Amino acid sequence: MPIVRDAVVAPSTVDVVVVGAGLSGLVAATELRRTGADVLVVEAQNRIGGRLDAHTCADGRVLQRGGEYVTPWSTELRRLAESLGIGYEPAVPEGAMVRLSGASRVVEAMPFEQDPEAAGAYYGAYEALEKLADDVPADEPWRAERAVELDRQTLGAWLDVNVHSQPARDLIAIDFVTFGDVHEVSLLYILWSVSRAGGLEQLHDLGDRFIGGPPGIVEALADRLDAPIVVDAPVTRIEHGADGVRVSFGGRSALARAVVVAMEPGQAGRMEFVPPLPADRDRLQTRWLAGHGGKAFAIYDEPFWRREGLSGLAVMGGAFPFGLDASTDDSEDGVLLVFYCENGEAAAELARAQAEPDGVRRRVLDGLGRAFGDAARTPREFHYFDWAGDSWSRGCGTMLPPGVLTTVGHTLRPALGPIVWAGGENGTKDWMEGAVTAGQSAAQTVQGLLRSAP
Ligand SMILES: Cc1cc2nc3c(=O)[nH]c(=O)nc-3n(C[C@H](O)[C@H](O)[C@H](O)COP(=O)(O)OP(=O)(O)OC[C@H]3O[C@@H](n4cnc5c(N)ncnc54)[C@H](O)[C@@H]3O)c2cc1C
Incomplete structure (x- = not known):
């Protein structure tokens, strides 16, 4: 080199x-x-x-601190990786997701399959956002016909007016704004992300992961x-x-x-x-x-959640909004990855967690425990990486x-x-x-x- x-x-x-x-x-x-x-x-x-960086654990396991998932629309990235002899594997295993909402825990294949009211609001909002994004040029969003109107409001303000179900609003906020506050991010900016990805389905498809990272x-x-x-x-x-x-x-x-x-x-x-x-x-x-956020990893001897038909996807909300199965094919270990963020109301929660000894670990494992049972509370190892402390990126995700x-x-x-x-x-x-x-x-x-x- x-x-x-x-x-x-x-x-x-x-x-x-x-x-x-x-x-x-x-x-x-x-x-x-x-x-x-x-x-x-x-x-x-x-x-x-x-923003691409790996951490090697004491046992040689490699964790991706930064970028990891290869979205389906990453055509040039995939071409480049192939030319360098780097392959990839599917990112998210099959199975049901877990959604924590208040005190309840819901296991579902698709969001809100047992809650028709929230489902109507959620999928209706998706349709409306997709329609709005259709008119936002992927290369020059500021030229959209309604650009000024869309850029004057936040996604949060739009949700408050257009989505009459709190659980649906909460999930949309997590779907779209991983590293920020839904009441601070421009609606036009969100629609631009959709149009750049080629649609909502593509935007939210994690796709694959590079073998080796x-x-x-x-x-x-x-x-x-x-x-x-x-x-x-x-x-x-x-x-x-x-x-x-x-x-x-x-x-x-x-x-x-x-x-x-x-x-x-x-x-x-x-x-x-x-x-x-x-x-x-x-x-x-x-x-x-840049949004304030990072990643926490809990490592177990096996991906025990798969035995119950769970994919490892957990929607938890708050400062630690969601978790994923990040186990790799080269090991029998189970790895759960939790993203965390300083989003609006959760900012104080994250700040408190970071100020207390082991505060992030306790809160992340509490969320995973509620989602996947007590076994999730006692990982073999726990690591977390905060990008806001990285002087040369100061966070992740615009x-x-x-x-x-x-x-x-x-x-x-x-x-x-x-x-x-x-x-x-x-x-x-x-x-x-x-x-x-x-x-x-x-x-x-x-x-x-x-x-x-x-
Ligand atoms: C936690 C996290 C998760 C992510 N997940 C994904 C994902 O799953 N999939 C995906 O596609 N993307 C993901 N991303 C985004 C992806 O990592 C970035 O889009 C990509 O790596 C950006 O590359 P870049 O070269 O544009 O910028 P950077 O990687 O930020 O590179 C900029 C470089 O410039 C250097 N630099 C800055 N200032 C100076 C200076 N004054 N002098 C000299 N050098 C300077 C920095 O040190 C840095 O090395 C994620 C990012 C983070 C942080």
Whole structure:
């Protein structure tokens, strides 16, 4: 792997600097090298991969701290993985789900199959949201005919008016807003997620998981990359002009004809741009919010819930909204994964849990115990990973508030002279697929710039 740990030995003049060695930056660098450009990748952390990262337990089991599921619409991601010899396995086992609602525990194949009133409200809302999303262009949501009206309200406000069943509202909130507050996220932003995924069914289909995990993809890309990757070198400043850029990192700088900034817009806003970026792009960066969330894993000697025909999917609500079976085929262990988030009313619950010794563990295991029985309360191991504490991502999953997309959303993708944007949020789709497509398209834009430069 061409990792350089000492910034001083990095080249001082290249064609392109790629800032960020996450999936998107590494795809951009790979594509650019393929066309013969000289590339330097600069990464703030002492590792590559960004929001793709694995934790290895004492017994060698590997847990995915970050991105894990390969959605059905991840066409370019799947193509890339196949080209690197990385395969995948189905994500969610067959079986019934468990839904905790107040004091009750419901086992069902489909949500609300024993509650016709909530079912009507739930599926009716899905139909209405899908219809609204039909009119939201996947590439430019701010151009939707009713964009301003949809971006003025939150999903929560829409649910309050249109869905007259509390259990249905609660489940829709979990379905759509894993890492945020349903009363803070723009309805237009949610509809954009639906339209980018190609529909609601696709949006909520977890699809597959890579065998060995997604970090294998970034490692394989880095291994094959014939260009230096400088790590532990946060980029602090990008000076830009008609001739190109000067990128400063680790007490030194590199000159290039173009720079690819491959990260979430909110993170890009932490660097100094000289001269300053246009006000609308700057506002996009300051208003782009990452959701606060993470993952907890409980590991058992076997996936005992499967004996009762349960899939491991548990809808629990609150700060720990849902759990999944994350066992892998290479082991007999059972693994339950619980997402947690700081969503509105649950924010105080999460803060309390994090402040108490073992508070997260107790609450997660209490939820799993209620869903799957007492055996779930005593895992062999428990781990949790909080992305809000990660300085270079500050959370996971965008949660845009009202009024961002329709005012400054148009600045998301267009390059500003030699500054070209990448990162999952810039892609034609979201998440890992977005990271790949944004990396590819940034490389194409840079090739155009290099060809047209004198
Ligand atoms: C908990 C969690 C679960 C997820 N689950 C899924 C999932 O199941 N499926 C899915 O498809 N996606 C999932 N995602 C999203 C997916 O991980 C991301 O969309 C994808 O990894 C983004 O890649 P990226 O390269 O665009 O950004 P990042 O991975 O964030 O990479 C950006 C890189 O830039 C670096 N950087 C930032 N600032 C600077 C600077 N100033 N100087 C130098 N370097 C800098 C960062 O350190 C980082 O390495 C999940 C994410 C999280 C956190």
